[in-house]
Amino acid sequence: MTECQSEPPVGCTARRLWLRKVVGIAIIGLSDPSAAEEPSPSTLPPQPGDQLTVSGERSLIPADVMLNAPPLLVYPRDPLSGVVRDGSRLNQILLIKLDIKTLDDTTRVRAAEGIVAYSGICTHAACAVSEWKGETRHLLCPCHNSEYDVSGHANVVAGPAPRPLPALPLSIAGQYLIVQGAFTAKVGLKKL
Amino acid sequence: MRSPLLILSLLLLLQGGLPLMAAEKASYPAVTDARLIAPEARNWLMYRGTYNGWGYSPLAKITTANVAKLRPAWTFSTGMTEAHQSPPIVNEGRMFITTPQNRVIALDARTGEQLWRYQRELPDELFQLHPTNRGVALYGDKVYLATVDAYLIALDATSGAVVWEQKVEDYRGGYYMTLAPLAADGKVIVGVSGGEFGTRGFIQAFDAETGKPGWKTYTIPGAGEPGNDSWPGDSWKRGGVPAWVTGSYDPITQTVYWGTGNAGQWIGTERPGDNLYSSSVLGLDVKTGKLRGYHQYHWNDSWDWDEVSAPLLVDIRRNGKVIKALVHAGRDGYLWFLERKPDAIGFIGARPYVRQNVFTSIDPMTGRPTYDETKVPRIGKRAEFCPSMWGGKDWPPEAYNPQTGLLYIPANENLCGAITGEPAKYKRGELYMGVSLAKLEVFTHPDAKDHIGELQAWDLAKGEKVWTVKFPFHNWGPILTTGGGLVFSGGTNDRNFRAFDAKTGKILWKQRTNSGVVGVPTSYEVDGVQYVAVQSGWGVDAQRKQEYLDKSFGIKTAVPQGGVLWVFALPSK
Structure with missing residues (x-):
C-alpha cells in the first residue's frame, strides 16, 4: 500500500x-x-485514526504544537495497541501550526486547528527534511538544499526536489490530533 | 511479492536474453589477473585504468596535433538524473557504465548499441545522501557492482543476469556504497560509505566466484587492538572513517592502498585523540586484509577533510635515487609524498597545493601536522578555515602521465569554509554529524577572488608546480591523461569537457555537453579507432557546492541534470 x-x-x-x-x-x-x-504494525504507513507522538510516551493534543514554532518530528501511533509506527523512515511526519487565516482552501481542509502535517522525507533523494528556516517558514533538506514552503502546499522553492512534500490530512478526535487519511502523494523519491 | 517478479524476469529472459547469451558468451574475453596487472592499451579494465591509479591511457592516435578535430562518435542517454561519476570501462569492445540508482548498462563500445541493462530495486526508505555510483569492476566473466543499499552484486558480463548478490552491511544503519569495487587476486574488494551516519567503516574482500565473504578490516581498531586507545570511550563504535573510493594496488608486494575518510561526528573535541585510522591511507595485505602500514595525513579532523581518494603508485626520482612512492593530493590541501615500504608507509614530504591556513607546521620526520587552534571548529564555536570542507580536492581523481612526468590535480583554490559545531544525538540510520549542513558556509578568501577552479600540473621529480589553468567556479572534474600528450577533464558548471596539452596546459579542444561533467573519462580502442568517453551528469556534491557558492555570492547558477554518455573520435578519413 x-x-x-x-x-x-x-x-x-x-x-x-x-x-x-x-x-x-x-x-x-x-x-x-x-x-x-513481513510487514509489521510499526512499519505500516499512517492509518486513518492513528494518533501522533514524539517519543511514544503520549499522544499529542493540538496545544502541543505552537504557532509558527519549528516543526515537530512525530510518528503515527495506533491508539488501540499503542504501537508507534517508527519502524520505517517513511513515517517521519512534520507538524507545523500556522495562522488559519493564511491557509488556502486545500490546506485548510487538511489542517486541524491550523496544524498541518507533511512528510519529513525529501522527494529528491529521501533524506530527512531536518532543517527549519523560521523567517521564511521553509522546510529545508540539508542533503541537497531543497526547500519547501509550508505556507503553500510545501511547494518546492529551491533545490533539486522534483515535487512538493506529501501532506497528511489531520483532524481531531476527542482531545487528540489524529490522522484523517493517507499521504496525498508517494513519500520519498519516485523511482524512474 | 518476490515470486511474481522472478517469474516475469525469467519470462523476459527467455524472450530476449537467451539468444544474446548464446551468441556472446563464448566471445567475452575473461578478465584475468595477468590482464589486470598489465592491461592492453586498447582496454580500460578498471576504475583508473590500471592498479597504480594513474588514469593514464597509452593510446596515442588522438594527439595534440589533431585533437581539435575530435567529434562525438555517438551518445547515449541513461534516462537518469543526479551525478553520473562512473568511468566507461571497456573490455575488447564491450563497455560497462553505471548510473545513479545502481543501473549498469552494457554497450557495444564501437556503435553505442545497448547490449543489456541491469537495474536494482532499491528500498523506498533508503536515505541517499550521495545518489551516485563510480563504476563496475571486471573479473573473469563477471561484472561487479557495489550498491547504495550496501550489497555487492555479480552480474554475468554477457547477459547482465545476476550470478550472486551478497549483503555487505545493513543500509538501515547508514551503510551504503558508491565506489567501484577493486578486483584482484581472486577477490572483489569494497569499502563502505556512511561516515555521516555514525557507522564504523571497513574494507572487505569477497570471493569473486562465489561472493563468499572473506577478510574484513575495520578502519577503526576494535577494543584491545592497537590504535583503539586513540578514541575515547565507545566513540570508536560510531566513529565513521568510511572508505568510499576504490583503492590502488601494488601487485608486486600484493598490497592494497586504500584512503579513509574523516572521523565522525565532525567536531574533534567530541572524540579527543588521533582517531586512528581516520583521514589516512592504509596498506593492506590483499590475501588477509592485515594492516601492513598506514599514514595518517591529519589527526582528529574537524573540517570534514576525508582522504578517501587513494594514492597513486609512482616511482619518483629524488636526489638521484628512485623511490617507490605514494602520491596523494589531499582534501586537506597538501600534496603528500609517501614511501611504499614492505611493512610500513614512510613519510617523504608534503606541501600545500592550495591556500591552507590550518596547519602551522609539518614534522619533517613523521609528516604530523600541528594546527592553528583558531581555525578548528568546536561545539558552539564558529571557525573559518581554508580550504573549505570540500578541500583542495575532493574525490575526483588526479592523473599521472609517465611521458611528461607530471601529476594533474583537479584543484579548488581560494575557497574557505566555516563550521559551527552543534551537539549531536545518535539515531540509527539518521545523520550523526554534529553540524548543521544548512549552516555550513563556503566563501572565497578576501585576498583572492579571481577564480576558484584549477587544473594543476606538478613535476613529481622536482616536487614543483609547472602550470595552472584557472576556472571562474569550482572544478569537480576527474582526469584522464593519454599517450597522445593530452589531458581530458570537465568538472566546471559551464558543461564543457576539455582537452589540454599535457605539457603546457593549453586548451586545445572543448565540447559543451548536456550537463556538467563529473564523470571519470576513459580512452579505449576498437577496430583501430581510439575513442575518448565520459559521462556528463551534474549532481551530488558538485551541485551542493554550487548551491553554497550561489548563496555566498548572491547568484543563481542553473546546471541542468540528466545523464548522457559521450563518446568522441576523430573523423574517419
Missing part, C-alpha cells in the same frame, strides 16, 4: 513492471531486499 497511494488503482508491483516492459528495459534477476520482510 505504501508505495501506491498516489498511483492508479492497479497493483503496485504489476504497474511498475508494466512500465519497465513498455520502456524496453530487460529485467534480469530483479531483487528487492525490502520485499522479503
